[in-house]
Amino acid sequence: MLNYELQTINYEYRMMKPFYYLSDFPERRNVGKNFVAECPKCGKKHLSISRETGLYHCFYAGCDFHGRLKDFWEERRDTVRSDAGHPYSAGASPAAKRSFGKGEPGGMASASVGGGNAAFEVSMIPEDYKRLSPEIISKIKPLTDEPETSDPEQLAARRYLADMGISLKTAVDARIGCLMHRCFGGKDGKSGKGEKDEKDEKNAVGMMYHCIAYVNYINGQPVNVKYRSCDVSASGYTKCWSQESPTTPCPPYNIDCINPLRIAEENVPRLIVTEGERDVLTLHEAGYPYVISVPNGAASDLSKGFEAFRPWLDRVRELVICGDCDLPGRTLVKHLADYFGTRCLFTVLPGGCKDISDVLVMYGAGVVREIIDSACPHHTSDIITVSERADEIMNVLSGNYDHGYDVGYGPLTDHVFHPTDQGGLIIATGKPNSGKTDFLNDLTCRLMAKTGRYVCYLSFEVPDKNKHMANLIRLMLGKVNTAAYTREQLQPIVSFLDGHMAHLDLHEVSPTPANIIERAERVKRAVPLKYLIIDPYLFMEVETGRYNTETQAIKAMLTQMQAWGRTNGIWVIIVAHPRSLKKLNGKNELEEIDMYTISGSANWANLADFIFSISRIEQPDRSYTRLDMLKVRDQDLCRTGSVLFVRQPCGRYDERESEEQIMTEMQGKVLDKDRLPWVGLTTP
Missing domain, CATH: 3.40.1360.10 (Dna Topoisomerase Vi A Subunit; Chain: A, domain 2)
Structure with missing residues (x-):
């Protein structure tokens, strides 16, 4: 009797200890990153102790003995890991630490993580979940593996689990319970709250069913339970449920x-x-x-x-x-x-x-x-993985890939500009009045007539769309004056252009990149668009401000346009003006245009797939246009370089090999010019 009383006193003394040291558990067992020891409260060897944080918790049902070892109290609170379940973590704000334990029950102070003022937020921790009441627990029968049981709840649960392919051992290990309980079916079994269903009055009050109970545990303690009916009905098993959760x-x-x-x-x-x-x-x-x-x-x-x-x-x-x-x-x-x-x-x-x-x-x-x-x-x-592209890689190695196409000028131009149907970003630049728009009209007409590509124009420089389209028809014909042509003769070219080009007119909306792409998308859904011409960039609206400089805005615009072009196999050509050019060492000549003289940002040079400049040379003994290809990203098909062109009165450009050739042509030598119509017509 005395020994029993002493044991009781020792046990109560242990229970009265305000804190514990690791040395209080000398018979602890090392299990990976945790210790397992005997619990001072219940006497069961279910006490887990974290070797990293000093947190301990007894997982024996009904015990709930937990805390932190005194050995770890010396650590600074602001270095305690957030996984310790404590607000004094490295990521917690000072205001959140001050508010801990105030306001809401369980140490919650306006805990609405994910929104609102972070100064008044404290996240929930596992210890905030309250245990199920003893009354609820007492109603739930733990599922057993007794072979001779005649309990109807046990038998109903076993039958259901067997039909679902779940073994009795798996269910017992998961601590599944069984009981008779009131559940609410709702429509299709989706209502678990017992709302009134006018079509089925039974759902309003619920019915008693044989149920299995999914008891959920946190830190070894039952914190909520969901009941699922397991009675057999005409269509299989019933699908009614309810749940109880104090938190x-x-x-x-x-x-x-x-x-x-x-x-x-x-x-x-x-x-x-x-x-x-x-x-x-x-x-x-x-x-x-x-x-x-x-x-x-x-x-x-x-x-x-x-x-x-x-x-x-x-x-x-x-x-x-x-x-x-x-x-x-x-x-x-x-x-x-x-x-x-x-x-x-x-x-x-x-x-x-x-x-x-x-x-x-x-x-x-x-x-x-x-x-x-x-x-x-x-x-x-x-x-992108190699295995995903294995066939395409083999095709490239065998020479079976897009080798691009001639744009229609000849071999000199093809050497510097030989596009594929991959799509991307092309920048055209040049001094004011150097003929950028004029050259692009000729280039795009050739793309339509000689390669069949579809072109969409957003031309701020040409407000009169009728004159622009008429100019393209003259280019197609190779004629300056079309007055001698009848409507019947011109109609085939008008029809051809109608099937190969469109204009965008953004008078009712701001010309932002998003608005331009949205309208180009409409064109793309109707026709096989291959080129989008934006002439010039100067009229586009990009978002700048205190936190978005012009350089950043241009980069965002170019990235957006290039990504859209590559995704859809469309070349986006943007005409961009140069910045104010410097004079060369006291001379009247201006510095040459290159990739980095484009106004606004070096990202023009960084992001473009092609960059070319157009220059107009006017001298007494020579007059020509020069295209300088300043950048070619993929140099498998073409290279950087220059090409000289002479312009016909109708607006067509013919490539020439050298200045000497141009000089002899100006002195009367007859050289080849592209004079025939590009669409099959009979010239009157």
Whole structure:
């Protein structure tokens, strides 16, 4: 009797200790990054102690003995890790630390993480979840594996689990319960709150069903329970449910499986996230230990449901998102992907299977494992692997790829400008009145007539669209005066241009990059657009301001245009003027134009795929236009260099080999000129 009393006194003394040291647990067992020791409160060897943080917690049901070892109290509070479940973490604001323990119960002070004023926010921690009441726990019968049981709740639960492909051992290990309970079916079993359904009065008050109970634990303590009916109906099993949770939001089901105090690994290599509790059992049946389901199915608010467990989830290397195939399930998968980011892998279910539990019933655990083990990231065009492009690479090595096309001037021009149908960004520059727009008219007419490409103009320099189109018809004909042509003779060219070009007129909207692309998209949807001409950039509106300089705005615009062009196989040609050119050492001559003399930003040079300048040379013994190709990004088909052109009165440009050739031509030598119509007509 005396020994018993002494033991009682010693036990009570231990319970009265205000704090504990690691030395108070000399018989601790080393388990990975944690210790396991005997609990001073319940006497069971279920006390887990973190070697890193000094946090301890007893996982024996009903004990809930927890705290921090005095050995770790000497650490500065602002260096305590956030995964310790404490607001005094390195990432917490001073105001949040001051507000801890004030206001809301459980140490919450306006805890609305993700929005509002961060100075008054404190995230939930696992310890904020209250235990289920003893009254609730007492109603739930733990599922047993007794072979001779005659209990109707046990038998109903076993029958349901067997039909779902879940073994009794898996269910018992998951601490599934069973009972008779009132559940609410709602329409299609989707209402668990007992709202009144005028079509079915029974749903308004609920009915008593045989149920299985998914009891959820945090730190080994039951914190919420969801009841699922398991009675057989004419269409299978009933789909009614209800739940009890003293704390909101509900935590993810089985979240305790990644509790840092319960796992030996430093990090969880792979966690599977499902939509429902039954899916968790399915994956346990297939042999996966780390599985959770979202708190409230497809309707879950992830930021709230996962808030208290972010430090736990941060220890997970990969997350396999194993969602349902219906529309709510696919929506949840998208939200999970946005929430967890690049760590996510995704599953593909066989046809006819709504979820992974259907796979278990129809095909067995082997196929479930095959699906989970083959989970992979969503395909994205941002990441290109060699295997994805193996055939295309072999074609390039064999010489089978887009070798580009002649633009219609001749071999000299083809040597410096030989585009493909890849699309991208072309910059045309030159001094004012150097003939940039005039040359582009000729170039685009040749592209339409000789290569069949479709061109869209956004020409601020040519406000009269009728005159512009008429000028293009003269270029097609090679004539200055078209007065002698009848309407019938001109109609074929008008029809040809109607099938190969369009104009944009942005009088009603601002000429921002987004508005230009939006209208070019309309053209692209109707015709096979290959060239978009913006002449000039000066009239475009880009967003500048205190935090966005002209250089940054030009870079954003060029990047947007280039990306759109490459995505759609369209060349965007932008005419850009040079900055104010400097005089050369006291001479009247101005510096030469190059890639970096374009006004506004060096990004013109950095981002363009082609850059060429147009210069007009007017001298007594020679008169010509020079194209200087200043940049060629892909030099497989052409190179930088210069080409000389003479201009015909109709506006066509003919390439020439040298200044000497141009000089002899001006003295009367007859050289070849491109005079024939580009569309089949009979000249009167």
